[in-house]
Amino acid sequence: MPPIILINGLSEQSLPVADRGLAYGHGLFETICLNQAKPVAWQAHIERLKAGAQRLAIPLPDNIEQLLLEDLSTLLSTRSASTVRQVLKITLTRGCGGRGYAVDAETPINRIVQLSAFPVYPDQPADNGITVRLCQSRLAIAPHLAGIKHLNRLEQVLARAEWSTTAIREGLVLDTEGYLVEGTMSNLFWCRDGVLYTPQLDRCGVKGIVREQVVRLAQQQGIPLQQGLFTAAALNDADEVFVCNSIIAIWPVIKCIAIDQSQFEWSVGPITRCLQSLLSAEGIS
């Protein structure tokens, strides 16, 4: 089932070559889980879009949220209601431009909304855990672009290109100073002695919506959480490791293959299982 697409509310498959999303990556995206036709954590996704738009000087129409909901409604009307889960991808670009980096203030943004089938994971990684790789590719320290989900994603592309075996489901990436940041498509957490850890993301990385939810749930459960700069050595001593995003929810990590091929292993632990259950109760699983 190929994705169905609306561009600025109209059924289209393609975007003008002059779009600044293509030319410069001048745009943002969100990948959202649709559960029974309802976008999960909608408000959080919209807020991240708005924050990103402000950072990238992309002027959103005041009614952007309503426009996106109308797009979603149009797309859903073409699909069978029986599909439990689907993937909604929203891309907003700074619109079409001429040569050169300067923006014409009058140019409207382009709004692309796509509905795709939910991925199937027959090996049940959420239950069984996954093997990850420690990537050689590094993330540049770019505080001005950190946290938001912009279209300049070459670093993720390069990191993901480091392996092709399906036995590895995710890659963990460090920044150019050697600190853990995230997975290529997910955020990273680990536990040790009952404390939950996750890299701070004010220098690089994407602040995932599920990451925020995990932080909130941990607080509610009284699980202490530390955000900071940690090297990969922190994983050596971890009791539990997991990655998360809006589509996979939480995948426990049971093995990590380092660049020198040495391996770390973990069991799926109680804090991971507890957070999976709590997310599941909110429709995220």
Place this chain on the structure above:
Amino acid sequence: MPPIILINGLSEQSLPVADRGLAYGHGLFETICLNQAKPVAWQAHIERLKAGAQRLAIPLPDNIEQLLLEDLSTLLSTRSASTVRQVLKITLTRGCGGRGYAVDAETPINRIVQLSAFPVYPDQPADNGITVRLCQSRLAIAPHLAGIKHLNRLEQVLARAEWSTTAIREGLVLDTEGYLVEGTMSNLFWCRDGVLYTPQLDRCGVKGIVREQVVRLAQQQGIPLQQGLFTAAALNDADEVFVCNSIIAIWPVIKCIAIDQSQFEWSVGPITRCLQSLLSAEGIS
């Protein structure tokens, strides 16, 4: 005169939304001056494309150069031969993909070739010199992406968005450690006591084709050249400053407005004029 466009050799205006150039900036571009229908420094542009493609794992067809020349020939056949100069933009992307950063090895690249009118500069900046701004936006240190002309250009977009007055023609950008790198759309040189200086570009920045030509011409003229890490203070003591790219050739810089609004001024000097003449003799002016 809007640009005329070929996508994979066919007359098209738009690219599928699934293109990885749009989704991730997974692609490269070249902006080339056409002089009397001849692409200036063609071989150097092709070499940079090939080097970039290797870095980004974009598998170019063996006959890519021939394909691009055929595209150019097709585009030129639709235009009056009397146009002295035109702008040729080539974009190569990793082609269309599904969700996720992983690439399907079988997916062909997308090849976009555009012909546009040459920009007109009535104020003759090449003769009279320009005013530049020292930008607040910084470039991240990303050696893995340095030098090549990839589609992840948000840093340039943000730097260029810092000013809107037409009195400022270019912005100079520093890296996150405070060293001079380049202009938003050009490379930077300055002279002091007969020595030519330019930032090294192995940590960030684009290695411009005209930059390489200036380096070669300086060598041929016996002008000593130093590439290195320099702070903006190096410009204080400069006798001459200029920026260059394939479309503007060399623009002398006669004034720089710093972030605190303090100003530096320079005259257009003999080394700048000499290099302009030498480039002009090679069809670059």
